[in-house]
Amino acid sequence: MLGVSAEQVKIYEAACAEGPGYILVASTPPQVVDCVILDSQAQAARAANPEAPATSPTCTLPGNQDIQGFLKAYATQAGVPCTVDQVKVRGQSGDGAVIYEVGCSGVDGYWIEKNASGWKKTECLQLVSQSNTCEFTTPTEQAATVKSWLAGTDAASCDVQQVRLMGQNANGRFIEMTCAGADGAIIRQNAEHAVQQVYPCATAQQIGGGCKLTTTPPAATPQA
Known part of the structure; x- marks a missing residue:
């Protein structure tokens, strides 16, 4: 038993053979919170006010520390x-x-x-x-991921610098990319990330409004 709450309700900590353990509050009804969530809440509270005292129980058993x-x-x-x-x-x-x-x-x-x-x-x-953010991922890492999908395609030589997911339809998912020292392109890939088609930016104006990361003049129309 960890102790009792301000309401004199007993608080217990349990460790599990696999996965995180739990804090159990013997209230009515009982409350159960896993140690991962409690750790996240404690970190958020410390970030908001490092001087504030802890207001929630924390997991202390050795099996709950990793x-x-x-x-x-x-x-x-x-x-x-x-x-x-x-x-x-x-x-x-x-x-x-x-x-x-x-x-x-x-x-x-x-x-x-x-x-x-x-x-x-x-x-x-x-x-x-979709206007969300990923704190642990950089644009360079996303460019590296798109680059890994290009092997064996017409865009395999592209040194990918920037990428933009444009959207998807029944034909697949469309991603724009810029290439260092070369024209950018749009790729269409299936659900398994296999590239089905490569559209050079110069001729891709009809694909989702065309390239936005690369400024490329439209391809010249051949003279009759």
Whole structure:
């Protein structure tokens, strides 16, 4: 038992054989909060006011201290295909699921969340296009990810500098990219990230309004 609350309700901490443990408050009804969430709340409170005293119980058992280990395990369970370097609690979705941000070493990161049907992961490239932010992912890492999709395509030689997710339709997903020392392009890829087509910016005016990152004059119309 950790102690009692101000209302004289007993508070317990439990450690689990796998995954994070919990704080249990023997109130009516009982309250249960996992140690990852409590750690996130404590960090947010300290960031807001480093001098403020702790107002919530904290997990102290040795088995509950590896918060980053627990979070990285979530990323593995969610199928994040990268070397994870940072993870944090981001917030909650509209249906109350906890959202975690995952940072990847050298490539695009993700938001992940677990709901009744299992884990869901969303690329930061998509999130940024929807006016969200990813604290652990840089534009350079996103460019590196797009570059990795270009092998074996007409755009394989592009030294990708900037990328922009334009949107998607029934034909696939469209991404604009700029290339160092060369004209930019738009790629169309399928759900498995395979590039289906490359549209040079000079001839891509009809693809989602054309290129915005690259200023390229329209291709000249051949004279009759």
